[in-house]
Amino acid sequence: MSFLTPAAFAFAAAIPVVVLFYLLKRKRVVKLVSSTLLWQKYLAETQASAPFQKLRHNWLLVLQILLLLALIFALARPYRAGQISGGRLLVAIVDASASMQSTDETPSRFERARREALELVDSLHDTDQMVVLLAAGHTEVKQSPTGNKSALRRALQGCAVTDAPTRLAEALKLAQPLVKDRIDAEIHLFSDGAAADLTDFEHEGLNVVYHRLGARAMNVGIVGLDVRAHPEEPARRALFASVANASTNPVQTELQVLFDDQLIETRLLELRPRETVPQVFAATQAKDGIFTARLAAPDDLLADNQASLVSLLPAPVRVLLVTRGNRFLERALATAPGVQLSVADDLVEGSDDFDVTVLDDVLPAVWPAGNTLAIRSANTNWVEVTGRAETPAIVDWRTTHPLLRFVNFDNVQLAETLTVKPPTWAVSLVDSSASPLILAGEAGRQRLIWIGFDTLQTTWPLRISFPIFIANAVAWLDPSATKAGQFQVRAGDPIRLTLAESLTNATVRLPDGSERALAIDPGARELVFGQTALQGIYRLDAGTNRFVVSANLLDAAETDTTPKPELKFGKYARIEATSTKRASLEWWRWLAASALAVLGFEWWFYHRRTA
Amino acid sequence: MRWRSGRELPVEARVTQSLLSPELLRRLEQVQLLAARRAKSSARGERRSRSRGQSVEFADYRNYSVGDDLRYLDWNLYGRLDRLFLKLYEEERELPVRLFLDASESMTFGDPVKFDFARQVAAAIGYVALCGFDRVSVLVFPDNPEDGAARSALRSVRGRRSAFALFNHLGALKAGGSAQLNPALHRGAVEARQPGLAVVLSDFLDPDGYEAGIGALLGRGFQVDCVHILAPEELSPTTFGDLRLIDAETGGHQEVTFGRYRLAAYRETVSRFCQRLREFCAVRGVNYFLASSATPLEDLLLRQLRKAEVLG
Numbered sequence: 001m002s003f004l005t006p007a008a009f010a011f012a013a014a015i016p017v018v019v020l021f022y023l024l025k026r027k028r029v030v031k032l033v034s035s036t037l038l039w040q041k042y043l044a045e046t047q048a049s050a051p052f053q054k055l056r057h058n059w060l061l062v063l064q065i066l067l068l069l070a071l072i073f074a075l076a077r078p079y080r081a082g083q084i085s086g087g088r089l090l091v092a093i094v095d096a097s098a099s100m101q102s103t104d105e106t107p108s109r110f111e112r113a114r115r116e117a118l119e120l121v122d123s124l125h126d127t128d129q130m131v132v133l134l135a136a137g138h139t140e141v142k143q144s145p146t147g148n149k150s151a152l153r154r155a156l157q158g159c160a161v162t163d164a165p166t167r168l169a170e171a172l173k174l175a176q177p178l179v180k181d182r183i184d185a186e187i188h189l190f191s192d193g194a195a196a197d198l199t200d201f202e203h204e205g206l207n208v209v210y211h212r213l214g215a216r217a218m219n220v221g222i223v224g225l226d227v228r229a230h231p232e233e234p235a236r237r238a239l240f241a242s243v244a245n246a247s248t249n250p251v252q253t254e255l256q257v258l259f260d261d262q263l264i265e266t267r268l269l270e271l272r273p274r275e276t277v278p279q280v281f282a283a284t285q286a287k288d289g290i291f292t293a294r295l296a297a298p299d300d301l302l303a304d305n306q307a308s309l310v311s312l313l314p315a316p317v318r319v320l321l322v323t324r325g326n327r328f329l330e331r332a333l334a335t336a337p338g339v340q341l342s343v344a345d346d347l348v349e350g351s352d353d354f355d356v357t358v359l360d361d362v363l364p365a366v367w368p369a370g371n372t373l374a375i376r377s378a379n380t381n382w383v384e385v386t387g388r389a390e391t392p393a394i395v396d397w398r399t400t401h402p403l404l405r406f407v408n409f410d411n412v413q414l415a416e417t418l419t420v421k422p423p424t425w426a427v428s429l430v431d432s433s434a435s436p437l438i439l440a441g442e443a444g445r446q447r448l449i450w451i452g453f454d455t456l457q458t459t460w461p462l463r464i465s466f467p468i469f470i471a472n473a474v475a476w477l478d479p480s481a482t483k484a485g486q487f488q489v490r491a492g493d494p495i496r497l498t499l500a501e502s503l504t505n506a507t508v509r510l511p512d513g514s515e516r517a518l519a520i521d522p523g524a525r526e527l528v529f530g531q532t533a534l535q536g537i538y539r540l541d542a543g544t545n546r547f548v549v550s551a552n553l554l555d556a557a558e559t560d561t562t563p564k565p566e567l568k569f570g571k572y573a574r575i576e577a578t579s580t581k582r583a584s585l586e587w588w589r590w591l592a593a594s595a596l597a598v599l600g601f602e603w604w605f606y607h608r609r610t611a
Numbered sequence: 612m613r614w615r616s617g618r619e620l621p622v623e624a625r626v627t628q629s630l631l632s633p634e635l636l637r638r639l640e641q642v643q644l645l646a647a648r649r650a651k652s653s654a655r656g657e658r659r660s661r662s663r664g665q666s667v668e669f670a671d672y673r674n675y676s677v678g679d680d681l682r683y684l685d686w687n688l689y690g691r692l693d694r695l696f697l698k699l700y701e702e703e704r705e706l707p708v709r710l711f712l713d714a715s716e717s718m719t720f721g722d723p724v725k726f727d728f729a730r731q732v733a734a735a736i737g738y739v740a741l742c743g744f745d746r747v748s749v750l751v752f753p754d755n756p757e758d759g760a761a762r763s764a765l766r767s768v769r770g771r772r773s774a775f776a777l778f779n780h781l782g783a784l785k786a787g788g789s790a791q792l793n794p795a796l797h798r799g800a801v802e803a804r805q806p807g808l809a810v811v812l813s814d815f816l817d818p819d820g821y822e823a824g825i826g827a828l829l830g831r832g833f834q835v836d837c838v839h840i841l842a843p844e845e846l847s848p849t850t851f852g853d854l855r856l857i858d859a860e861t862g863g864h865q866e867v868t869f870g871r872y873r874l875a876a877y878r879e880t881v882s883r884f885c886q887r888l889r890e891f892c893a894v895r896g897v898n899y900f901l902a903s904s905a906t907p908l909e910d911l912l913l914r915q916l917r918k919a920e921v922l923g
Binding site: 027028029030031032033034035036037038039 | 718721814850852855857858863864867877884
């Protein structure tokens with residue numbers, strides 16, 4: 001037999017103390033009385049007058065020592081090594097997303113979740129095991145399966161809430177293999193249900209217990225923020241902001257817009273219950289800087305009351321068109337906004353200083369290294385041409401892709417196209433019955449759009465959708481847009497920045513003012529920083545480069561802090577919130593406490609009887 | 612016996628020590644000691660005796676014999692019967708009242724002090740007796756040389772005028788020493804020339820007992836009244852805890868652990884002690900009174916003693 005806490009044997013020092021109490025003679029108060037005649041013999045106690053008396057045989061003493069021994073033994077937590085026939089496995093998923101910061105629970109939804117999870121730990125049996133997962137922007141395994149309650153408590157105490165949106169599906173997918181094929185496994189989800197991505201998750205009969213947190217939805221938040229060129233005044237910038245009211249009451253609030261901490265405009269908003277209001281602000285931007293939108297409404301969730309955006313001044317897009325002659329394409333490229341067009345009949349070495357290269361049915365001497373729109377010409381690394389197809393009919397196109405915004409392929413006829421196998425790097429935007437016609441994606445660090453047919457052998461250049469597609473393509477291929485995208489991340493997502501030079505270290509200043517040093521592998525061309533749990537502005541110093549990156553919540557599902565009474569899993573499954581939790585609440589503490597109380601009562605009663 | 616209200620003395624005016632209140636004294640003047648026995652004293656008094664002599668109480672007739680005092684002839688009877696008869700009257704004698712006052716160390720306890728209470732009772736009974744022209748002897752035990760003068764003065768007090776002296780001397784007494792109840796009562800019984808009324812004022816807390824002493828008084832022919840005086844703390848102690856009790860008289864000690872739980876047991880002990888004395892007295896025709904030293908004096912004297920026909 002071994003002991004988990006052998007230090008408890010130190011309490012054995014209490015045994016001599018108990019014996020000493022029995023050895024000690026009580027100190028008596030001397031009192032002069034008229035006569036001892038009235039104090040009969042049976043009232044008297046025959047005791048020696050010495051401070052110590054001889055230890056007499058006393059059952060009370062024996063019982064007390066036995067009780068004390070039993071208590072010390074129990075405190076030492078004896079155990080024996082043996083085989084157990086498996087206990088339950090509980091997977092506790094604690095939602096640490098931004099909406100869990102809501103203060104409608106005291107002190108917050110997250111703290112309440114932690115408390116409930118700790119109660120669950122207390123209710124574990126000796127044979128039970130538990131896993132702690134922290135679900136925020138990413139799922140973190142805080143504790144692998146264990147029955148050690150102190151380790152589980154430590155893991156839960158180490159959890160912290162983030163500004164990131166929830167990805168509950170990721171956490172559930174992580175928990176799924178753990179509980180698979182186990183009848184006695186349970187997933188305990190401590191969440192407010194403010195997550196949008198669970199419809200993609202198939203339930204598959206998981207035993208999920210949903211501990212719903214949150215009492216109300218009193219929240220107004222910024223759910224969208226974007227800055228673009230002003231559609232009507234090209235010299236100015238337009239800031240698009242969406243403000244959502246999650247509560248069921250009308251709310252009045254002020255929306256402030258700042259540029260580099262200088263107030264540009266304050267607007268009073270009146271939001272109807274559960275309404276989302278888009279707002280457009282026009283601002284003149286003379287330099288690269290940070291736009292910040294800020295809500296003044298005091299509500300339960302502060303994380304979504306502010307959002308920032310790093311805005312870089314738009315630079316002209318240098319486009320090189322390599323063609324043997326295509327006036328439609330040339331005109332379409334020339335009219336695309338912000339384009340500086342050069343036309344060549346072949347691509348030669350050293351023409352890397354163009355942002356976008358358009359290959360129109362040519363086989364260039366060198367393949368471009370930058371972003372490319374390739375029409376009927378393809379590097380063998382990009383696509384594998386399997387043949388040709390005559391008059392392919394366009395059957396479908398992906399309207400949700402930004403490249404096909406406002407683009408329609410009705411009444412577009414094609415004479416011929418190359419047939420290819422869909423490559424892994426690309427998605428098919430337009431499909432014929434024989435082959436994908438337009439592919440788009442990123443191969444390596446290069447953005448590519450591949451068109452399988454010659455535009456001059458189609459009716460497409462005659463349609464309005466053609467110049468729109470070309471304009472979309474230029475915007476999508478513009479590396480500065482990609483670069484601008486690098487400076488905006490979701491809270492919780494990693495910051496990835498392309499490095500122009502080889503570096504070994506960098507420092508990051510977090511929104512809360514603290515600084516982190518980053519070690520970079522020599523030769524790495526990308527800097528990755530993952531600790532973006534806080535929203536706000538991250539400033540990176542990497543060699544001669546200074547980067548400013550904004551991390552934002554901007555998540556309508558997080559802003560809608562309404563506690564969900566049920567979670568929808570997949571298409572059909574529903575998990576209702578439990579008001580009562582299945583838990584085995586242990587009694588031993590109460591029993592031990594009552595044993596002590598009985599011991600105390602026994603002392604009191606003994607003294608009352610003898611006194 | 613009867614109450615004589617004549618010869619008023621301004622006694623109360625002279626009672627400087629407030630053993631008894633003037634009001635109580637006035638009320639005590641209206642009562643008298645009732646003795647079940649005929650007085651046997653040789654001195655004249657106001658108590659009926661078996662002796663014949665001069666008084667106003669007619670007792671009997673007897674035939675005239677030569678030498679009889681002609682003043683006592685019943686001339687009316689002679690006129691009717693033509694025979695000479697002598698009228699006999701009851702001789703009125705005094706009743707010796709002996710007050711045995713316990714002045715041992717144990718009597719100094721209590722609040723109010725038992726000894727003070729006992730002195731007041733002694734003064735009251737003594738005053739009633741003096742008002743009834745009886746001889747009062749106060750026997751204070753144990754002996755204490757400190758107040759020897761007062762003690763010897765108290766051995767024989769007679770006449771209502773001496774009431775003031777009685778009070779004064781009672782007030783001068785000091786308590787101390789071990790009681791020795793039996794020898795004291797025995798000596799008092801032996802020393803008495805004539806038996807009379809004996810009132811024992813004591814707490815009877817004597818390890819040697821009291822039976823022999825009371826028996827001696829009864830054997831001498833006394834009518835005995837016992838007033839058992841205990842302090843309120845003795846009847847119901849208020850000191851609890853682990854105690855080492857020291858006997859004030861014997862110096863002996865006893866260790867007790869005393870709490871409220873044992874209070875009932877203690878009361879039972881006290882009640883048994885009192886009951887034993889009460890039964891001892893009842894069997895022998897002795898009046899027994901138990902009084903706490905906090906008992907109002909009027910209650911003991913004018914209610915309890917009257918009820919038992921000690922006072923009337």
